[in-house]
Amino acid sequence: MNDQTLTPEERAANLKGMGCARKRVEDVRFTQGKGNYVDDIKLDGMLFGDFVRSPYAHARVVSVNKEAALALPGVVAVLTAEDLAPLGLHWMPTLAGDKQMVLADGKVLFQGQEVAYVVAEDRYIAADAVELVEVEYEELPVLTDPFEALKSDVVLREDLEGQTEGAHGPRKHHNHIFTWEQGDKDATEAVLAEADVVAEEMVYYHRTHPCPLETCGCVASMDKVTGKLTLYGTFQAPHAIRTVVSLISGIAEHNIRVISPDIGGGFGNKVGAYAGYVCSVVASIVTGKPVKWVEDRMENLMTTAFARDYWMQGKIAATKDGKITGLWCHTTADHGGFDACADPTKFPAGFMNICTGSYDIPTAYLAVDGVYTNKAPGGVAYRCSFRVTEAAYFIERMIEVLAIKLNMDAAELRRINFIKADQFPYQSALGWEYDSGDYHTAWDKALKAVDYEGLRAEQAQRIEDFKAGKTRKLLGIGLTHFTEIVGAGPVKNCDILGLGMFDSCEIRIHPTGSAIARLGTISQGQGHATTFAQIIASEIGLPADDITLEEGDTDTAPYGLGTYGSRSTPVAGAATAMAARKIRAKAQMIAAYLLEVHDDDVEWDVDRFAVKGAPERFKTMKDIAFAAYNQAIPGLEPGLEAVSYYDPPNMTYPFGAYICVMEIDVDTGEWEVRQFYALDDCGTRINPMIIEGQVHGGVTEALAIAMGQEIAYDDMGNVKTGTLMDFFLPTAWETPNYTTDHTVTPSPHHPIGAKGVGESPNVGGVPAFSNAVHDAFKPFGLVQSHMPHDHWRIWKIASGLGMHG
Ligand code: MCN
Ligand code: CUM
Structure with missing residues (x-):
């Protein structure tokens, strides 16, 4: 044998x-x-749900008239907040300790908010009936800017009026959610005051959306004979959903079966709880029939978990020869109408306090203020590792800004500030213990692989040629060295709504x-x-x-x-x-x-x-x-x-060195990625092909975010990019070639030494692309500009620098 x-x-x-x-x-x-995706599930007698959604970003709901909709043959029910209120289900808890309306309870706070839920015999009748529900709104002033929101007399969350204490401590204003502080404020300010050099910049990471191929949805099926509720859905955390459904509905947990079938991409979009889940469960209990709800693309983009929207004011201090002595950051976080960020409970800004990055920064301070605005809720999604994307973008921009101030090569500035291999396990100024790393080895390998010196020489020649009128194209070299923190987490630190994260x-x-x-x-x-x-x-x-x-x-x-x-x-x-x-x-x-x-x-x-x-x-x-x-x-x-x-003893700290080489046409704003090199270290590698696939996918999403993708609002709170006509989704056409590489620094506490990798390429990719754009214009005076770097914005940079003659 x-x-x-x-x-x-x-x-x-x-x-x-x-x-x-x-x-x-x-x-x-x-x-x-x-x-076998959620929409493939078909059960006997299944009904279909669809939402009436608010066209306004901020309005009082004066009345809802269901009559015409109910009169349409095939319509089974139209639910409003009034119907859910007796069950206590017109509001639901969010993962961030806030509460969110399931159906509009007197007012709406963002465009696309759920107002009524129509249940019908088929999807098309449901959609027709949505049109027949008459809702009278009275418009209210709209706040889309978090800085304005903190000054405005307009009260967004009337339900919280007078509450000076939130889920994460004191609230300073009626549109303020929380302040989260980490590190040593006084010591950091003292370092800044005495430093040889301080670079200061506002780094904005715009609002975007993970836009998974399959939108969110569910099928709720209440069996009245057995008393068992089966809930199929696009859930990234099925057990947590089961526990939460049990706690909210009072149905015993053994009588709830949650099934996540095949999921067509999650990217964090499918972590939270949505009104569609609650309404479908209620509708199934009321009708005794299975009820399916699946979003369309616009609903997905406009109303489910967005990503980022962080305004990060930074100060970085260094000695004359480039040794970083301190980092200060104040972030204004736009959370939309409800705080529905899916962070571990003790971390209202996620792991943003990894913002000292790969660098040995002795003193640091971070404060984050969460703010309500008239935008969709969410905030923790899109390969973000709980706001590590924002943290990495922030520090990798601040390093570039400091390099300009010091007139120093940004690769060298990174090298002299990296945490050294013999400093691990490393205690960061903002509270983490990095488990392992070897940044110098990775960095040297990356610079050598792309022939960094050669690229800089080529760039110098290009600048000469540009100035001599021989070319209209610039060359940008985008550098990034990121450190991730993944694997939440030790149960003693990490829980979501009290559920320990083992x-x-x-x-x-x-x-x-x-x-x-x-x-x-x-x-x-x-x-x-x-x-x-x-x-x-x-x-x-x-x-x-x-x-x-x-x-x-x-x-x-x-x-x-x-x-x-x-x-x-x-x-x-x-x-x-x-x-x-x-x-x-x-x-x-x-x-x-x-x-x-x-x-x-x-x-x-x-x-x-x-x-x-x-x-x-x-x-x-x-x-x-x-x-x-x-x-x-x-x-x-x-x-x-x-x-x-x-229950892991610590998180894991994967890292990577990414380099993007970009050609930019100053007259059209068009860009072309000539080379993209991604070195990842995720410890022991289980499957190199899967890792490469993760990197290819994640870098492509990073390209999208850095170079064009955005959930943009106008002043009235209308979503300007709610369809794939306006929301940039790269295809094979826009996607460049990637070179992947690796080093292996095993995690000392993980049984097989593996660290996570799924989000690394987005964490490292976005600053690499953005730094390439900045690097191209740096010799002409650009210090900082906001993403996404679409053709129009790049053209405006060139124009602003007087490059259009
Ligand atoms: N892997 C490996 N060796 C390692 C680390 C990981 O071979 N040292 C493999 C893993 O075994 C797994 C894959 O790489 O098959 C990703 O593993 P890991 O980094 O642990 O991430 P998760 O499986 O927890 O996936 C979550 C992560 C997140 S948070 C987002 S967001 C994201 C991402 O994965 N969403 C994705 N990548 C995605 N890829 C696809 N196709 N679809 C999504 O929705
Ligand atoms: Cu932050 S997106 Mo992933 O953690 O599902």
Whole structure:
């Protein structure tokens, strides 16, 4: 049965374990149209829901007349806040400790806000009925600027009027949500006062949106006979949804089954709870029939979790020769009409306090003020790692601004300020313990790979040529070295609404030596079924191809907090290794029994236990699995399975060095990415091909954000970019080639040394693209300009610098 002629290396290769560029097992299904998304779910007698939404950004709802809609044949119900109020469901808790209207309760606070929910026999009747609901509005003054909001007499949240205490401490104004402070204010101000050089800048990271291919949706199905509610939906955290639904509705948790089927991209858009979920559940309970709700594209862009919208005022201090001595940041965070940021409870601005980045900055201070405006709620989405995107953009711009002030090469400025390899674990001034890193090695490798010196020489020549009228194109070299913080998190620091952020894996080995593993996370395209099987394959020596991986069904999967913040590998991946090790420990006892030696006299060898000193005497994992079930072994229970709940001791700190080389036409504002180099260090690499895919996808999203994508509002609070005609979504046409590279600095506390990677390319990509634009214009006097750098804005930069003659 066992081929003894294979070398250990060959046996290891057959497992397709860690390090193998194993092809994605999911793709057999996806590429043949056999995926099963929420909108593919069709249940007997299913009804369809659709929302009446506010055209105004701020208005009083004077009246809602349902009569004409109810008269339309096929319309089953029209729900308003009045109908939900007796159930206490007209408002719902947000993940940030605020509350949000499910359906407009007297007023609306953003364009597209849910006003009434129509239930009908088909999707088209529902849409027609939405048009027939007559809503009378009385317009109110609109606040879209957070700085104005903090000065205005206009009260946005009348429900909170007079409340001086919010979920995160005191509120300074009726449109203020919280102030969050980290670091040492006095010490930082003292450093700034005495510094040789201080660079100061306002860095704005505009509002954007993850825009996943599949929009948000759900199917709620209440079985009145069994009393069981099944809720299918685009959920990035199915167990958390189950607990929250139970707490809000009063339905016992064992009577709720939440299923996340295939998800067509999540990107943080599908972490929070939406009015559509609540209304669909209520409608199903009321009608006794399944109710489906799926957003259209405009609804998704205009009303669900947006990203960023951070105004970051920064000051960075340094000595004359470029050693950074202090960093100060004040952020004004526009949260929209409700605070629905999906951050761990103790971190109202997420992990923004990683904004000292890759640098050894001894003194720092960060304050964030959250503000209500007449915009959609959300704020933590889009490969953000809980605001690490904002933090990385901020520090990587501040470094560039400081380099200008010091008249110093920005690559060199970074190098002399990097945390050194021997300083890890490193305690940052803003409260984190970086687990591991080797930034100098990564940086040198990156600069060498792109021939940095050569590029600078070419750029110098280009500037000459431009000034001599020989070319109208500039060359920009965009540098970034980012440090991420992912894998929330230690339960002692990280919870969402009181739910601790551990994660889990359960593995069952079948008698013939194949297996099923279930996790508390849920893939939305990241390829978990491929990669987590690889961890198990390496840990217990069964081929990855013989391991089924299942996620997303709360009736079968162990409890976990889901997939976001690149936490699956750091947390559930660790649980997977730990569960596998429990299985291996039992397998060792079984092998020793079968080989008639003491437990200590067998040793692990790729896919088997062999007698020490006698490798020809062994039992493979397959042999052991069969014996575990079918042979009476004194002192051991039958079976071979294990579960692990893993509470990580720390987060993981992946990092990377990204370099973008961009050509820019000053007359048209058009840009072309000539080269993009991305070096990532995510510790031990499970599947290099999946990592490369994550980087390609994330850098493409970074390109979108930096170079054109935006959720823009006019002064009346109308969303100007609510369709894909206006919202920039790069296609293969705009997407450049990427060169990926890596170094490997394992996480010292993770069982297999892996760090997360899913969000790194966005965290590093955006500053690399933006810095390239800035770098191109730097010799002509540009210090800072706001993203997105679309053709029009680039043209305006050139124009503002007097480059159009
Ligand atoms: N991986 C690996 N080796 C490592 C680290 C990760 O092989 N050292 C693999 C993992 O096993 C996994 C993938 O890379 O298959 C991503 O792992 P990880 O970094 O742990 O991130 P998560 O699985 O937790 O995914 C979440 C992350 C987030 S928060 C966003 S947002 C985002 C992202 O993933 N959304 C995505 N990438 C996405 N990719 C797709 N296709 N779709 C999304 O919605
Ligand atoms: Cu911040 S987007 Mo991801 O964490 O799902």
